[in-house]
Amino acid sequence: MSIHINAKSGEIAESILLPGDPLRAKYIAETFLQDVHCYNEVRGMLGFTGVYKGKRISVQGTGMGVPSISIYVTELLCEYGAKQLIRVGTCGGIQQDVKVRDVIIAMTASTDSSANQLLFPGFSFAPSADFDLLRKAYQASLDKQLSVKVGNILTADTFYRESMEPVKKLAEYGVLAVEMESSALYTLAAKHQAKALSILTVSDHLFSGEADTTAEERQTTFNDMIVVALETAIQ
Numbered sequence: 001m002s003i004h005i006n007a008k009s010g011e012i013a014e015s016i017l018l019p020g021d022p023l024r025a026k027y028i029a030e031t032f033l034q035d036v037h038c039y040n041e042v043r044g045m046l047g048f049t050g051v052y053k054g055k056r057i058s059v060q061g062t063g064m065g066v067p068s069i070s071i072y073v074t075e076l077l078c079e080y081g082a083k084q085l086i087r088v089g090t091c092g093g094i095q096q097d098v099k100v101r102d103v104i105i106a107m108t109a110s111t112d113s114s115a116n117q118l119l120f121p122g123f124s125f126a127p128s129a130d131f132d133l134l135r136k137a138y139q140a141s142l143d144k145q146l147s148v149k150v151g152n153i154l155t156a157d158t159f160y161r162e163s164m165e166p167v168k169k170l171a172e173y174g175v176l177a178v179e180m181e182s183s184a185l186y187t188l189a190a191k192h193q194a195k196a197l198s199i200l201t202v203s204d205h206l207f208s209g210e211a212d213t214t215a216e217e218r219q220t221t222f223n224d225m226i227v228v229a230l231e232t233a234i235q
């Protein structure tokens with residue numbers, strides 16, 4: 001048991017999918033895994049373990065933002081022996097050729113979070129994906145004929161902004177999309193010699209205003225991303 005996860009030792013698999021929304025963790029477990037059991041309900045941050053194609057996989061909600069995901073990922077790494085962490089989330093596109101429902105694989109995560117400035121005073125640490133997971137996820141996306149892009153994303157500390165100027169500047173430098181957790185996931189995985197990857201579905205576009213249309217389309221794209229994450233996890 002840890003402070004925010006009340007699983008017993010051995011109840012959580014070494015490979016874990018990490019959606020921000022705990023109800024998505026429930027949906028993933030119930031839709032894609034067999035022999036599922038719920039190991040965590042503390043603060044409603046649901047966690048499940050089940051089996052996908054013969055391999056044990058867990059799914060743990062992380063909540064939104066760097067502080068929240070940092071709590072869950074730290075406890076998964078330090079208390080439960082997590083080895084492979086794959087975030088499955090949503091993001092907002094900021095490039096013209098990034099469209100709603102595209103899949104984005106985050107090679108690296110720029111950030112405005114102060115967490116890494118406190119950790120590495122005077123340096124800009126570059127939080128990066130595990131190359132092996134990235135390569136597998138990219139191939140799985142191509143195999144499923146998904147519209148997939150790999151590159152730099154922004155992990156932002158704010159969802160609502162007073163100014164879009166910093167985001168426009170990052171877009172000029174090729175940043176593909178904005179979300180709120182990946183830089184922390186990559187940094188913590190690096191510290192603990194674990195593998196991490198963020199796979200994201202574009203839910204909206206920050207400049208064009210394009211957003212998901214029907215719930216059915218949203219679900220289909222989301223399901224595609226989950227299958228990519230699961231196939232990556234079991235290879």
Ligand SMILES: O=P(O)(O)O[C@H]1O[C@H](CO)[C@@H](O)[C@H]1O
Nearest residue numbers: 019020021064089090179180
């Ligand atoms: O869909 P999830 O995984 O929650 O990810 C994105 O959605 C939330 C904002 O609505 C933030 O957590 C952001 O990173």
Ligand SMILES: O=c1cc[nH]c(=O)[nH]1
Nearest residue numbers: 090091092178179180
């Ligand atoms: O963090 C996020 C996630 C989706 N869309 C956004 O604009 N921001």
